[in-house]
Amino acid sequence: MENIVIVGGGVAGLTAGYHLSQKGIKVTVVEKEDRPGGLARSFGYGDFIFDVGPHRFHTDDQKVLRFIKMVLGPDSVSIPRSSGVYFFGRYHEWPLRLSTLFKLPPSLTFRVAKDLVHRRRRTGSSFEDYIINMYGQTLYDSFFKIYTEKFLKHNPAKIHSDWAKAGIDRAVIDKKMQANTLFSLIRKTLLPKPVETEFIYPTSGGIQLFSDRLAAEIEKNGGEIRLKAGVAEVAAGKKKVEEVTLADGTKLNPDLLIWTAPIDLLCRLLEVEEPRLSYLSALLYNAEVKGEPTMPYQWCYYGQEDIVFNRISIPRNFYKGTAPEGKTGINLEVTCREGDLVWNDPEKLSSVVIEDMRRVGLIPSPDAVKALHIEKAVNVYPIYELDYLYPLQRILNHLSYIGNLLLLGRTGTFWYNNMDHSIAAGMDAAEDIVSSQRQGIHPLYHRNDFWA
Numbered sequence: 001m002e003n004i005v006i007v008g009g010g011v012a013g014l015t016a017g018y019h020l021s022q023k024g025i026k027v028t029v030v031e032k033e034d035r036p037g038g039l040a041r042s043f044g045y046g047d048f049i050f051d052v053g054p055h056r057f058h059t060d061d062q063k064v065l066r067f068i069k070m071v072l073g074p075d076s077v078s079i080p081r082s083s084g085v086y087f088f089g090r091y092h093e094w095p096l097r098l099s100t101l102f103k104l105p106p107s108l109t110f111r112v113a114k115d116l117v118h119r120r121r122r123t124g125s126s127f128e129d130y131i132i133n134m135y136g137q138t139l140y141d142s143f144f145k146i147y148t149e150k151f152l153k154h155n156p157a158k159i160h161s162d163w164a165k166a167g168i169d170r171a172v173i174d175k176k177m178q179a180n181t182l183f184s185l186i187r188k189t190l191l192p193k194p195v196e197t198e199f200i201y202p203t204s205g206g207i208q209l210f211s212d213r214l215a216a217e218i219e220k221n222g223g224e225i226r227l228k229a230g231v232a233e234v235a236a237g238k239k240k241v242e243e244v245t246l247a248d249g250t251k252l253n254p255d256l257l258i259w260t261a262p263i264d265l266l267c268r269l270l271e272v273e274e275p276r277l278s279y280l281s282a283l284l285y286n287a288e289v290k291g292e293p294t295m296p297y298q299w300c301y302y303g304q305e306d307i308v309f310n311r312i313s314i315p316r317n318f319y320k321g322t323a324p325e326g327k328t329g330i331n332l333e334v335t336c337r338e339g340d341l342v343w344n345d346p347e348k349l350s351s352v353v354i355e356d357m358r359r360v361g362l363i364p365s366p367d368a369v370k371a372l373h374i375e376k377a378v379n380v381y382p383i384y385e386l387d388y389l390y391p392l393q394r395i396l397n398h399l400s401y402i403g404n405l406l407l408l409g410r411t412g413t414f415w416y417n418n419m420d421h422s423i424a425a426g427m428d429a430a431e432d433i434v435s436s437q438r439q440g441i442h443p444l445y446h447r448n449d450f451w452a
C-alpha cells in the first residue's frame with residue numbers, strides 16, 4: 001500500500017494512522033478542525049481546560065488499555081467514578097441504586113414496586129418498549145421519557161431500542177455496574193462490596209493530550225497531519241475512490257481511503273443516494289466559576305424538563321489541574337440541531353443557563369460565573385430513528401462496491417460508541433490492512449460488533 005488517506009483526525013483515524021505509520025505505511029490524515037481530537041478534543045481559556053462534555057478513558061479490553069497507557073505515559077491519573085442524576089428536585093447517585101427509589105416521593109416508590117411485581121412485557125422495538133420492559137412504566141414516565149425527549153428532541157416511541165441499549169451503556173460506562181433492569185438494580189445493590197469503576201484522565205491539556213500525542217507520533221513516523229483541511233469533494237468510479245479534494249483545492253489520490261467523518265457526508269460527496277440518517281449537535285456552555293465545586297460528581301444528568309441543560313461536567317473532579325486554585329470550570333451541555341434557532345443564536349440562552357445553575361445549586365448566585373464561553377460541536381450523537389437500520393444497510397451495501405474505501409469510527413459508521421471502541425476499531429483496521437497487504441485481501445468495511 002503506497003498511500004493511505006485518513007479523513008478525520010479523531011481517535012479512530014489517529015489510532016489507525018499511528019499503527020499504519022508504525023509499519024512504515026505512508027498516511028495523510030486530513031482534519032477539518034484546527035486541531036486533532038474530534039469529539040475528544042479540549043478547549044483552553046487561560047488556566048481553565050474543558051473537554052467536549054465529560055471525557056475519560058475506561059475499557060475492559062487489555063490491548064486498548066495498554067495502548068492508552070503507552071500513549072499517555074506518566075501523564076495520567078486513575079480516578080474512581082462519581083456521577084449523579086438530578087430529578088424530583090434533588091441529586092441521586094448514577095447508576096441508580098436501590099436507595100434512590102426510597103428517596104422518591106412515596107406514591108412513586110409504591111408504583112415502581114408495583115411495576116416490579118406486575119411486569120407486562122411489550123414486544124415492540126422502540127426505545128419506549130425497551131425501557132418499560134427494563135425499568136417499568138413508572139420510572140419510564142417520570143425520568144427516562146422526559147430526559148430522552150429533552151435530550152433527543154424526539155418522541156421516544158419513534159426511537160429505536162438500540163439507542164437505549166447503547167445509551168445506557170454509554171452513560172454507565174463500566175459493564176460491571178450496568179443495571180439495566182429493576183431486578184438487576186436490586187441484585188447489584190445487594191452485592192456485599194460495591195463495584196468501583198476506575199477512569200483514566202490525562203494530567204495535562206485535558207483529553208486532547210491523547211490525540212495530540214498520536215498526531216505527533218504519526219508525523220515522527222513520516223506521516224502527514226493536515227489541519228483545517230476539510231474534504232470538499234470525493235471522486236469515485238464504480239469500484240474505486242480516485243481523488244479526494246480538500247477545501248483549499250489540494251488533490252490527493254489515495255490507494256486506500258479511510259473515512260471517519262460522517263457517513264452521510266460521504267454519500268453527499270460521492271453523489272450517491274443520501275441516507276436518511278441524522279445527528280444531534282450540542283452547544284457547550286463552559287463556565288468559569290468562583291469557588292470550589294459544590295458537588296463531588298464528575299458529571300451529572302438533569303432529567304427535569306424545566307432545566308435547560310441535559311448534563312453538566314466538572315473537569316476539576318477528573319483532575320484538579322484543569323482549573324486554577326479556588327475556581328471551578330463547569331461544562332453545561334445543551335443538545336440541538338445544527339442550524340436551528342438555539343444553534344444560530346446560543347448567546348440568547350446564556351442567562352437561562354446561569355439562572356438554572358443557581359436553581360440546581362451549582363452556584364450560590366449568578367455573579368459567581370466570571371465568564372461563559374460557548375463552543376459548538378457538530379454531529380455529536382447519531383439519532384437512531386425506529387427504521388434507521390434500513391437506510392444504513394442500504395448505503396453500506398452501496399459503498400461496499402468501492403474496493404479502496406474503509407469506514408471507521410463513530411460518525412463514519414453511525415455508531416454510538418466510546419473512545420475505547422473507536423481505538424479498538426482503529427487498531428483492528430490497521431492490523432487488517434497490514435495483513436491483507438500480505439494476503440492480498442482487502443477490508444471493505446470495518447466496525448466493532450455493536451449490532452451483532
Ligand SMILES: Cc1cc2nc3c(=O)[nH]c(=O)nc-3n(C[C@H](O)[C@H](O)[C@H](O)COP(=O)(O)OP(=O)(O)OC[C@H]3O[C@@H](n4cnc5c(N)ncnc54)[C@H](O)[C@@H]3O)c2cc1C
Pocket residue numbers: 007008009010011012013030031032033036037038039040052053054055056057058229230231232260261262265380381408409410411417418419420422
Ligand atoms: C459529550 C460526549 C461525552 C463523551 N464522553 C466519553 C467518555 O467519557 N469516554 C469515552 O470513551 N468516550 C466518550 N465519548 C465518545 C467519544 O467522544 C467518541 O467515541 C470518540 O471521540 C469518537 O472518535 P472518532 O474518531 O470515531 O470520531 P470523531 O471524533 O467524530 O472523529 C471524526 C473526525 O472527522 C472530522 N471531520 C468531519 N468532517 C470532515 C471533513 N469534511 N473533512 C475532514 N475531517 C472531517 C471531524 O472534525 C472529527 O475530527 C463522548 C462523546 C460525547 C459527544
